Amino acid sequence: MTQIRNIVILTGAGISAESGIDTFRDAGGLWEQHRVEDVATPEGFARDPELVQRFYDARRKAVQQVAPNRAHEALAQLDRAWEGELLIVTQNVDDLHERAGARRVLHMHGELLSALCSSCDSRHEWREPLSERPACPGCGQPALRPDVVWFGEMPYQMDRIYAAIRRADLFVSIGTSGAVYPAAGFVRDAREFGARTLELNLERSEGSYWFHESRQGRAGELVPAWVEHLLMPS
Numbered sequence: 489m490t491q492i493r494n495i496v497i498l499t500g501a502g503i504s505a506e507s508g509i510d511t512f513r514d515a516g517g518l519w520e521q522h523r524v525e526d527v528a529t530p531e532g533f534a535r536d537p538e539l540v541q542r543f544y545d546a547r548r549k550a551v552q553q554v555a556p557n558r559a560h561e562a563l564a565q566l567d568r569a570w571e572g573e574l575l576i577v578t579q580n581v582d583d584l585h586e587r588a589g590a591r592r593v594l595h596m597h598g599e600l601l602s603a604l605c606s607s608c609d610s611r612h613e614w615r616e617p618l619s620e621r622p623a624c625p626g627c628g629q630p631a632l633r634p635d636v637v638w639f640g641e642m643p644y645q646m647d648r649i650y651a652a653i654r655r656a657d658l659f660v661s662i663g664t665s666g667a668v669y670p671a672a673g674f675v676r677d678a679r680e681f682g683a684r685t686l687e688l689n690l691e692r693s694e695g696s697y698w699f700h701e702s703r704q705g706r707a708g709e710l711v712p713a714w715v716e717h718l719l720m721p722s
Contacts, residue, residue, distance in 0.1 A: 492572070492718075494572050494573035494574075494656050494657050495570065495573065495575075495656060495657070495659075496574075496649075496683075497563065497574070497575070497576045497659075497662060498577050498579070498659070498660070498661045498664060498671060498674055499577070499578045499579065499580060499585070499661075499663055499664070500578075500579045500580065500661075500662070500663045500665060500668075500671070501580060501663060501665075502662065502663020502665075503584075503662050503663035504560075504580050504584055506558075506706065506707060507554045507556060507557045507582075507584055508554045509554060509580075509582055509584075522539075522543060525639075527539065527540050527543045528636075528638045529640055530640055533633065541617075541618045541633075542619050544618065544634040544636065545617040545619050547581075548600045548614075548615065548617075548634075551581075551582045551600050552615065554582075554584070556584040556585075556587050556588035557584075557708050558708040558709075558712050559662070559707035559708050559710075559711035559712070560585055560590070561588045561712075562711045562712040562714075562715040562716075563576060563585065563588070563662075564589035564590040566718065566719065567589070567591055567592050568589065573652065573655060574592050575592055575648075575649075575652040576590055577594050577596055577649055577652075577674075578593060578594070578595055578596070578597075579596060579597050579664065579668065579671055580595075581595065581599050581600045581636050582600060594648065595644065596637070596643040596644050596645065596646070596649065597636060597637040597644070598635045599636075600636065601613060601614060601615055602635035603618060603633070603634065604633055604634070604635040605624040605626055605627060605629065605631050606632075606633055607624060607627050607629040608624060608626050608627040608631075610624065610625075610627070611635055612626070614632070614635075618632050643670065643671075646670070649674070653677050653683070654677075656678055657682075657683055657684065658684050659678035659683045659685045660686045660687075660714075661674070661675060661685075661687045661688070661693075661695075661699070662687075662707060663690070664689065666693030666694035666695030666696065667694045672694070672695055675687075675695055675698040675699055676698055679698065684700055685699045685700045686701050686702075687699040687701070688705075688710040688711060689702070689703075689704060690704065690705070690706065691704055
C-alpha cells in the first residue's frame with residue numbers, strides 16, 4: 489500500500505477485553521459495580537479519596553496479572569515494521585501495548601502504572617497501592633493519586649495527537665465505543681484532513697457512519713488480518 493505513509497491508530501477498551509480487562513462501563517452506567525461519578529471524576533475523589541484509591545489499587549493489581557492478546561501483538565508487529573509515521577493513541581490505561589512490544593504509543597487518558605502528585609505535578613512509575621498514602625518521590629508529600637484522566641479533566645498530549653491526525657493518510661479505530669469525546673471526534677478530523685478511515689470493532693459503534701469502512705468481529709482476529717494485509721509487499 490504505497491499510497492499510505494502515515495498512520496494514526498486509536499484503541500479503546502475493546503482491544504483489551506480479550507485479555508480479561510473489563511470494558512469501561514456497562515449499560516447501567518456502572519464501572520465494576522461503582523457509579524462512574526464516584527470513581528472517575530475529580531468530585532468523586534474529593535468526596536471519598538479512600539474509595540477511589542482502593543478502586544484503582546485493585547485495577548492496578550489486576551492489570552499486572554493479564555497478558556497482551558493477538559491484537560496487541562499485531563500492532564506491535566506493525567510498529568516494528570512500519571517505516572512511515574505511526575502513532576498508537578490509546579484510551580486504555582493498561583500497559584498491554586507496551587508489553588506486546590509497541591513503542592510508538594500515547595496514553596491520552598493516563599496510565600494505571602503511574603502516579604501523579606497533586607502537590608508538585610510530578611509523575612512516577614507506580615505498581616504498589618496508593619491507598620496507604622505513600623510519600624511522593626519528588627516532593628515527599630502524601631499527595632499521590634492515580635495518573636488517570638477523569639471526566640472533566642483534559643486528556644494528555646492533545647496537540648501531538650491532532651498534529652499526527654493532520655499528517656495521517658490512514659486513521660484506524662479499534663475497539664472503541666465512539667461515545668467518549670474528544671476521541672470520538674478524531675475520525676471526523678482525520679476525514680477533514682483527507683485521511684482514509686477504518687473501524688475495527690466487535691459491533692458497529694456510535695460513530696461508525698463516519699468511517700469509510702467498518703469491519704465487525706473480535707479484535708484478536710480482525711487486527712492481525714488487517715496488519716498482515718497492510719504489510720504485504722505491494
